[in-house]
Amino acid sequence: MAFRSNEKRWSAVCARLAEADGHFVFAVKTTGVFCRPSCGARRPSRANVAFFESPDAAQRAGFRACKRCKPLETSLAARRQEWVLRLCRRIEAGASPTSLAELAGEAGLSPFHVQRTFKAVTGVTPRQYAGLARAKRLQAALGAEATVTDALYAAGYGSSSRLYAESTARLGTTPRRFREGRPETAVHYALAACSLGQVLVAATHRGVCWVTLGDDGAALVTALRARFPLAAPGRRDAAFAKVVRRVVGAIETPSAGAALPLDVQGTAFQQRVWRAISQIPPGETRSYLELATALGAPQSVRAVAQACGANPTAVLVPCHRVVRSDGALSGYRWGVARKAQLLARERSQQRRATAPR
Helix, strand or coil, rough: CCCCCHHHHHHHHHHHCCCHHHHHHHHHHHCCECCCCCCCCCCCCCHHEEEECHHHHHHHHCCEEEECCCCCCCCHHHHHHHHHHHHHHHHHHHCCCHHHHHHHHHHHHCCHHHHHHHHHHCCCHHHHHHHHHHHHHHHHHCCCCCCHHHHHHCCCCCCCCHHHHHHHHHHHCCCHHHHHHHCCCCCEEEEEHHHEEEEEEEEECCCCCEEEEEEHHHHHHHHHHHCCCEEECCCHHHHHHHHHHHHHHHHHHHHHHHCCCCCCCCCHHHHHHHHHHHCCCCCCCEEEEHHHHHCCCCCCHHHHHHHHHHECCCCCCCCCHEECCCCCCCCCCCCCCHHHHHHHHHHEEEEEEECCC
């Protein structure tokens, strides 16, 4: 998310957003100190705060670095991104599966910490990332190897039908049809501007299969093609354009909803979670525990959270309405700041709709 306006910067400071670190610093006029947006010190009065593009700019203005958040040093978020990037390269380079224990040993951390931090940075688990990496290797191998079987082995897949099915799901078609250039199910996409940045909408003939938010349209397309390598720019027809407009409408006016047909793949449990999320009214929230309890599986809070993180259709399956038990916002695939904006917008619209006239 961009932090170009002081309003967005102040919101990031109030939320102590770690993802805002590196984009700007804020200085407190009464103390003469400047901090990262994520600094845990007591929140200052807005009237006493000034924003700067960089620590150097704050220092030139006469402010000194905070001793608590140490804005002149590499941030914790940056250090995490560095070692997660190294693990990503390790996974991409390996033709055979890399275990979580091996990755944890390389990072010098516990498997639990690696799993949690890797997903927080990349949006997927190491195992899921390995699946995407194998799919990319398979794409290259299908054009270089003599047979489909040779390509599967070269990409790091086994010979079982289960792994063959996994490769089919990653490619969006069977390996043989991918090799021949004849996809079974066409995926079309389009980018559009919205108040939350850029939105990418992708659909098959059965329904919307992918909705994602971000600031970089090219990055959104890259992420889509990691899942659907044969995805192509949308057809220039009124029906697809209407689908895109309705998705944008659901972002701008969440309370209006968007009853669009979906074509999303997931496990049986994920599908149950996504259906339950879709039943949460606009402007309301449910905790992960409440969702798990409603599904009759109160011990599956983590699995519910993982299903929320795997949701491929932002806003249409409104996982932004799921919060922690203490009401805190966390774990939103498209950024906590966007989650806060969506909820605030829904609540505002609900208040206007129920206000006496």
